[in-house]
Amino acid sequence: MYIILLVFAAAVTALLCLLMRSYRAVAACALAGSLAVFVFALFTVAVWFGLLPGGYSALKFDGFGAVILTLIATVQLFAVAAGIPYLKAELEEGTITLSQVRWYGALIPLFVISMAVAVSANGLGLMWIALEATTLATTMLVAFYTKGGSLEAAWKYILVCSAGIAIGLIGILLLYYAVYLAGNGADVASVTWTGLLASAKTLPPAVVKLAFVFIFIGFGTKVGIVPMHTWLPDAHGRTPSPVSGMLSGVLLSVALLIIYRAKLVVDAVLGSSAWSDNFFIFFGALSVVVPVCFMIRQKNYKRLLAYSSIEHMGFAVFALGFGPAGVVFALIQIIGHALLKSALFFGTGNILLAYKSTKFEKVSAVARNLPRLAVLFTLALLMLLAVPPSPLFFSELGIFSLGFASHPYVSAIVLLALVIAAGSFFMNFMPMLFASHEHAQPLHQDKERWNAVHTVIAAALTLAAGFGIALLIGPGGQMISRIISIN
Amino acid sequence: MNPQLYRPLVDVLAGLMLVSGVFMLGRVRVRSLLRLFAAQSFALVLIAASGAVFEARWHLLITAGLVFAIKVVFLPLFMVTVMARGRVGERMTSSMRPALSMFIALAMVILGFYLTTSLIPTLGDNFFVAAVSISLALLGLLMLMTRKGLYGQIVGFLILENGIFTLGLALTGGMPLLVEVGVFFDVTIGAILMALLTYRVHGETRRADTENLETLID
Numbered sequence: 001m002y003i004i005l006l007v008f009a010a011a012v013t014a015l016l017c018l019l020m021r022s023y024r025a026v027a028a029c030a031l032a033g034s035l036a037v038f039v040f041a042l043f044t045v046a047v048w049f050g051l052l053p054g055g056y057s058a059l060k061f062d063g064f065g066a067v068i069l070t071l072i073a074t075v076q077l078f079a080v081a082a083g084i085p086y087l088k089a090e091l092e093e094g095t096i097t098l099s100q101v102r103w104y105g106a107l108i109p110l111f112v113i114s115m116a117v118a119v120s121a122n123g124l125g126l127m128w129i130a131l132e133a134t135t136l137a138t139t140m141l142v143a144f145y146t147k148g149g150s151l152e153a154a155w156k157y158i159l160v161c162s163a164g165i166a167i168g169l170i171g172i173l174l175l176y177y178a179v180y181l182a183g184n185g186a187d188v189a190s191v192t193w194t195g196l197l198a199s200a201k202t203l204p205p206a207v208v209k210l211a212f213v214f215i216f217i218g219f220g221t222k223v224g225i226v227p228m229h230t231w232l233p234d235a236h237g238r239t240p241s242p243v244s245g246m247l248s249g250v251l252l253s254v255a256l257l258i259i260y261r262a263k264l265v266v267d268a269v270l271g272s273s274a275w276s277d278n279f280f281i282f283f284g285a286l287s288v289v290v291p292v293c294f295m296i297r298q299k300n301y302k303r304l305l306a307y308s309s310i311e312h313m314g315f316a317v318f319a320l321g322f323g324p325a326g327v328v329f330a331l332i333q334i335i336g337h338a339l340l341k342s343a344l345f346f347g348t349g350n351i352l353l354a355y356k357s358t359k360f361e362k363v364s365a366v367a368r369n370l371p372r373l374a375v376l377f378t379l380a381l382l383m384l385l386a387v388p389p390s391p392l393f394f395s396e397l398g399i400f401s402l403g404f405a406s407h408p409y410v411s412a413i414v415l416l417a418l419v420i421a422a423g424s425f426f427m428n429f430m431p432m433l434f435a436s437h438e439h440a441q442p443l444h445q446d447k448e449r450w451n452a453v454h455t456v457i458a459a460a461l462t463l464a465a466g467f468g469i470a471l472l473i474g475p476g477g478q479m480i481s482r483i484i485s486i487n
Numbered sequence: 488m489n490p491q492l493y494r495p496l497v498d499v500l501a502g503l504m505l506v507s508g509v510f511m512l513g514r515v516r517v518r519s520l521l522r523l524f525a526a527q528s529f530a531l532v533l534i535a536a537s538g539a540v541f542e543a544r545w546h547l548l549i550t551a552g553l554v555f556a557i558k559v560v561f562l563p564l565f566m567v568t569v570m571a572r573g574r575v576g577e578r579m580t581s582s583m584r585p586a587l588s589m590f591i592a593l594a595m596v597i598l599g600f601y602l603t604t605s606l607i608p609t610l611g612d613n614f615f616v617a618a619v620s621i622s623l624a625l626l627g628l629l630m631l632m633t634r635k636g637l638y639g640q641i642v643g644f645l646i647l648e649n650g651i652f653t654l655g656l657a658l659t660g661g662m663p664l665l666v667e668v669g670v671f672f673d674v675t676i677g678a679i680l681m682a683l684l685t686y687r688v689h690g691e692t693r694r695a696d697t698e699n700l701e702t703l704i705d
Contacts, residue, residue: 125666132673139680143687151691152700155684159640162677163631166644169651169670170624174607177658181609210606234703294705303705 002047003120006040009033010109010116017105023091023098027084030105034080037112041073044120063483065119067331068250068257071338072119074463075249076112078456082346083108083242085451089353090240095145104144104240111137111246115254122192124172127258128165131222134251135161141243142235153234160231164221171214171262178207193261200268209275212266215259216279222255224310225317226287233294236306237358241349244302248309249342253334256313260320260327273323280321285410287314292417295424302348302358304428305341308384311421312337318414319395322402328481329398332471336391336464340384343460346453347377354442360428365436370448374433376457381429383461385422389468394477493541494612497534501619501653504530505596508626508646512592513585516577517570517638521563524642528558531649534616534656546664547656553668554652557675562645566638569682573689579636580696588633595625616657623650635696637685641678648674 013033020026046052048066087104090096114133121127135158143154176191182202196203221228236244263280267273291310298304312333319330348358350373355363367374383390396418403411470476507527514520532555539547570577581588599622603614610617627647634640655662662670685695692699 123666125662125669129666129669129673132670132677136673136676136680139684143684146687146691149703151684151688152697152703155637155681155688155697155700156703158677158681158684159631159644163628163644163647166647166651167624170654173651173655173658173662176655176662177607180659204609207607207609233705237703298705 002040002043003116006037006044006116007113009036009040010113013037014106014109017109018102020102020105023088023101026098026101026105027088030080030108031084033109034077034112037109037116038073038077041069041116045070062261063485064257064260064327064331067335067483068253069116069119071253071335072112072115072250075246075338075342076108078342078346078460079242079246080108082245082349082453082456083240085453086240086242086346086349086353100144103140107137107141108243108246111141115251118254119257122194124175124191124193127193128169128172131168131219131255131258132162132165134254135165135222138235138239138243138247138251142239144240144243145238149234150238153231153238156231157235160228161222164218164228166218167221168215168218171211171216171218174207174211174214175265178203178211181207193265196265197268200265203269205269208266208269212262212276215262216283219255219258219262220283223252223259223313223317224287225283225314226290226310229287229291229310232310233303233306236309236345237300237302241302241345241352244306244348245342245345248306248345249338252309252313253316253338256316256320256334259317263320277321277323280317281407281410284314284316284318284321285414287311287317288414288421289417292421292424295421296427298424298428299360300358301351301360301363301428301432302345304424305344305348308421308425309337309341311417312341315396315399315414315418318403319399322399322406324481324484325402326399327484328477329395329402331480331484332391332398333395335467336383336395339460339464339467340380340390340392343380343457344377344384347373347380347457350453351377354444355440356443360432362440363432364440366433368436369442369445372448372450372454373457376454376461378433379461380457381425383464383468385425389465389472391464391468391471391476393468394471490541493537496537498615500530500534500537501616503527504534504649504653505619505622508623508650509589509592509596511642511646512626512630513589515579515581515585517579517636518567518577520579520639520642521566524645525559525563527646527649528554531653532559534653538656538660542660544660549664550667553671557671558645558649562675562678565679566641566682569686570638570695573686573695575689575693575695579634579639580698581634581636581639583633588629591629591633592626595629596622598622599625610657613657617654620650620653620657623647623653626650635698637681637688637695637697640697641681641685644681645674645678 016029017026020029045066087101114130114137118127118130139154139158142157143150179191181204224232236247263276266276288311291307295304295307316330316333319326386392386396504527507523511523532551535547535551539545600618603618603621624647627643630643631640
């Protein structure tokens with residue numbers, strides 16, 4: 001019920017943003033719409049957990065999905081708020097036009113709608129349509145700046161992701177076929193996640209396994225699992241910073257959630273998770289190790305953050321290979337990553353506005369020129385590197401304690417890669433924040449003022465630290481395992 | 488109508504789709520490539536329509552109508568218009584010579600049939616159509632990877648889509664109508680966005696290939 005209100009509110013916002021005549025009006029409209037989306041998402045989640053009456057049979061009820069929907073709602077609110085001063089500055093500089101701002105305001109709600117539907121749709125067909133719509137809604141945001149590589153990034157993005165999702169569709173067709181073979185032919189019209197789980201025992205294992213492989217490869221493209229990740233650094237590096245935050249923070253997890261649901265189905269059909277676990281461990285480890293090689297000598301700070309997103313998602317994929325406990329840690333990892341990585345991307349927006357470059361060599365002395373941002377950015381950076389009370393500390397600790405017990409060699413390699421990743425963060429970001437070079441100063445020396453970006457980063461840090469402390473004290477961990485167990 | 492005609496008819500149409508797919512790999516001019524694509528999509532229309540007529544699954548008629556309107560008529564015309572307005576040459580570049588691409592295409596077809604036999608053993612009557620659709624998906628991927636011309640890549644994506652659509656018809660007799668309409672909507676918007684991006688690439692680089700789109704590397 002509330003999800004319909006959510007979709008409706010976002011659609012109205014998109015339409016109104018296109019009609020507004022001034023920047024203030026577009027901004028007010030976008031912010032109001034995104035607040036409404038946030039509230040309706042929380043109501044939807046409350047219904048899922050049985051806190052509010054109501055319900056809707058076309059929805060998928062599971063705890064993992066509810067958490068992702070909450071994250072979508074939170075991060076989109078942050079992104080819209082952080083986007084208001086960012087786009088205003090670019091509009092005043094003449095980098096973009098008001099018409100571009102209108103389109104930006106319209107595309108963000110469409111993007112949010114498609115993510116919300118992909119997460120909550122029970123029917124596989126509808127889920128696929130929504131997942132492809134996320135690509136379509138964001139392509140023009142990747143191509144937002146008409147200059148320098150944006151077109152190339154957008155082209156790679158739409159082509160690679162659309163092809164990947166099309167391959168995922170083969171997997172879904174095979175699941176339809178499995179239901180068809182199972183004999184209850186009338187059910188073909190409505191293949192749903194809950195239906196597949198309920199009738200798992202009757203489905204032919206060979207077809208379902210094949211379907212899982214296609215879904216893993218196809219939707220893995222959207223998660224950025226190596227080797228299907230090539231589009232990701234380009235797209236995340238080229239979009240306006242608030243959108244980068246949403247792409248990295250939540251869109252990747254949406255696709256991962258779908259793969260996780262497919263895993264539940266194939267595990268139920270096979271009666272054990274041993275077969276699918278190997279996929280997750282192998283590709284997860286690969287997705288941690290490979291991006292790290294590109295992080296060490298990275299010249300562009302947004303691309304470095306994008307590679308780090310591949311690495312974090314890879315780590316979550318790795319975690320999903322370790323049974324129910326692994327799922328809990330994967331979810332903690334996803335929550336921490338969504339809040340912290342999006343905060344860092346919002347911060348890069350302010351740096352880009354001041355220094356006019358996304359290259360490390362053109363940016364220095366951020367701590368002197370943008371002191372407020374530098375403090376928040378450093379804190380977010382440290383928490384992203386799993387310094388307690390970051391939730392990532394607990395997820396990484398937990399996964400390694402599971403991993404070293406069953407797969408010691410792979411875990412050792414992954415741990416080494418994480419250490420190198422942390423090293424490359426320090427090596428690249430610390431000079432940018434705290435050293436000073438003459439040729440890398442901001443273009444204008446205005447005094448930094450506190451704006452929505454700072455507020456949003458501070459809020460994300462507070463949420464992440466609060467969650468981390470809850471995990472430390474105890475109730476957080478139990479809460480997450482209870483959430484996971486709702487199916 | 489004679490129900491015994493259904494199976495041979497669908498198999499012949501699927502065969503035509505496959506042949507046109509192989510020939511598309513060898514085409515270097517946008518217009519002739521788009522003509523072949525329209526012909527392939529028309530065979531798909533006939534497959535869906537004969538499913539509707541012979542097996543009384545009438546919702547397939549709507550599917551067939553959509554495929555006709557969008558893939559046979561709208562998308563080819565739209566792309567030709569964009570190309571004409573962008574004023575770029577018709578000739579597309581590829582990283583392989585046409586003859587070589589066609590040989591690899593034939594190898595892909597063999598691979599497609601082999602994969603279908605070994606992976607989905609329970610197909611029965613639908614074997615040929617399913618094998619054709621898997622082969623078409625592989626051909627589309629091949630075209631996507633080897634073409635440098637932007638139109639070639641778009642058509643590669645659409646061939647992949649045609650293959651998957653055919654697979655849907657072979658495996659399940661068509662998905663629920665709403666889902667099919669939605670999938671169609673997505674594919675159409677995707678192709679339009681790709682064509683619009685291509686138009687902007689024309690404006691920036693005066694070319695229609697990826698030669699100037701190779702700056703983002705690590």
